[in-house]
Amino acid sequence: MGSLTVPACVSTVLLDIEGTTTPITFVKEILFPYIQDNVKEYLENHWQEEECQEDVRHLRLQAEKDCELDGFVPIPMNQTEVQQIIQGVVDNVHWQMSLDRKTTALKQLQGHMWRAAYASGQVKGEVYADVVPALRKWKEAGKKLYIFSSGSVEAQKLLFGYSIEGDLLEYFQGHFDTTVGLKVESESYRKIADHIGCSTENILFLTDITREAEAAEEAGMTVALVVRPGNAALTDEEKGNYPLITSFEQITLHPVQ
Known part of the structure; x- marks a missing residue:
């Protein structure tokens, strides 16, 4: 596990929520x-x-x-x-x-x-400490940011709109849920790219679930597995198949020209 330098063609970051931006324990x-x-x-x-x-x-x-x-x-x-x-x-x-x-x-x-x-105010959305600085940095670099989660779009907007770090919705261009398809099906990722208006190779997808990473990679996206406390343990094979990161700080994105 270490730094991840993303291909220069990546202009968009697609994020999972549970186990990626937010502790699984929150849900x-x-x-x-x-x-x-x-x-x-x-x-x-x-x-x-x-x-x-x-x-x-x-x-x-x-x-x-x-x-x-x-x-x-x-x-x-x-x-x-x-x-x-x-x-x-x-x-x-x-x-x-x-x-x-x-x-x-x-x-x-x-x-x-x-x-x-x-x-x-009875509930506030939780995000890891490295998330907001990374969102800010990526947005300043001209990247487009999207969410893809099995939770409904409304639930996603509530989590980020009422987060412990304040309203984070300004960082995101859009949200996707399973109405576009299941997260373990490669076609879902192609549909998302079509909706965004770019090629799948222009997208970095971050998730903690291997089957999701596999589907996104099959669709042509760059992927990385996010390893957080409490996430499901990865097998040695899974660790060898994908780049692993423990923090968004480890990701280097090229600024959009």
Whole structure:
């Protein structure tokens, strides 16, 4: 592990979030527990709002699809007392999260809850200490910066917009989530390059996940694996296949001419 000098043709940096800009523990130990601990209070406080009712409608539709699954938790219909419906939604959300499910209905409610938590200051997005100085330096060098994460674009913007370092959204030209495709599929990276309006060879992709690095490299991008505390351990083969960095400070980018 050491310095990484990037090819001169690289004009764009594409960043993963978890394990790359932000500790994996932030999602697992801050964001998800926040939902579990506060979902009941959130529903009680926002129950009359159309957005909240829409979230419940989507969760109920998802529950109808899930009724054959083991341990399924139903959500009572609207004729039931409000407190019973709320408890049903709470139990369903806890059940889905215990299975680490990523249903659209669950992600939508989580997104709305996180938005309220960030805006009120209850939650602040975490970034490693080397991230902001690097973003500033890369932007000054004329590089375009983008995010590609499995978390929704809205969740990404909340994390960087309400970060411990302040509002970082000014550094990014755009955000991509899995609506462009899965992060382990090379076609997703080609689509991103098309959207940005450059060739894949003009993009450096930074991630902590080997399968993502493999897909991006297959698409023609320059890649590096980011090794941070708490990230999944890499095999000797993985360490030999990709450049490894422990800090963004180790990356040397040529200024855009």
